[in-house]
Amino acid sequence: MRYPTSTARHRRTLWLDHSRRPGWRGAAWLDSAGTLIGIAYGYTGGPGQWWFEEVRRGLAGRGPDVQFWLQDYFELTELHVRPDAQGHGLGEGLLRTLLDGSPQPRVLLSTPEYGTQPPGRAWRLYRRTGFRDVLRNHRFTGDSRPFAVLGRELPLAPAQ
Template sequence: MTAAPSPRSDRIVEFSADQFRERLNEAVRIYVNAMGYPPSTAQQRAPMWSAHMLRAGWRCVGALTADDELLGVGYGYLGHPGQWWHEQVRRGILARSPGSAEEWLTDYFELTELHVRPDSQGSGLGEEILRRLLDGAAGSKVLLSTPEGPTRAWRLYRRIGFQDVLRHYQFTGDPRPFAVLGRALPLEPRQGS
């Protein structure tokens, strides 16, 4: 029996907006499966992700098999006043620690999405995508939001050095508690590299 190929043998590539547009449905499928959302979520996400591609500082990285199949994807862009997520996070920071709003919400890269196909999770692919995405990302810091809970995403973000910006925060229209995490850029090189 031959061993399954290691995720390390997959290619980690940066996608242009045109390249990612061609893979949009494949990428949204990974998101829906990784997050365990109903398939109908894809219909709302595809146009939103397309609009995000037009934002300043947009950068997207994917992991491909030798057969050009997408195993994981991450993207983000420069956060700006007026964007929904920016205004939501500003509201939260202003309510809890107003002094740090400008510090966090100026010149930051918003890590908007990071997802690995469920059958490829747990062997370091998410970290590889994240590191490649942030290596060269615009901004002096990176911010993200993630549902509260002991998830693999949490372990990854802590390992990479993300700090609490907001905890147990509720975004408008979503009953789940979220954490907003952030850290300065660039990342330190991976241990042992």
């Protein structure tokens, strides 16, 4: 995905840890030569996980109409398509494959805010597939960027 090598080295341990969590599922897209060009994965979210606790902090005091999001959800953790393969519907295909048949009734994810720029490809994909705002301009510990937490009920509506 053209991340710096140091990023992959740093995050490898985290990805491995995620792959051992309950409910982990992944989807991959290979080209005709068998080269990986896209990947998506996630797992069952729950108390004690860093992301769960960070979102719970953000939702604290906001009332029961938003607290339900943290009950029995699938966390979409990573979704990436190689830059030269973007713009052809692979991201949506991966998202649908990953979430198809999910035992959880809802899915949550976080994505950087787009600020004053027009919404980027990830935002357009999430909106197109029905994700709604759960938290906006949320600050995760250790990251200065504002993030949105988005969610929707499952299953996804069929593709248009």
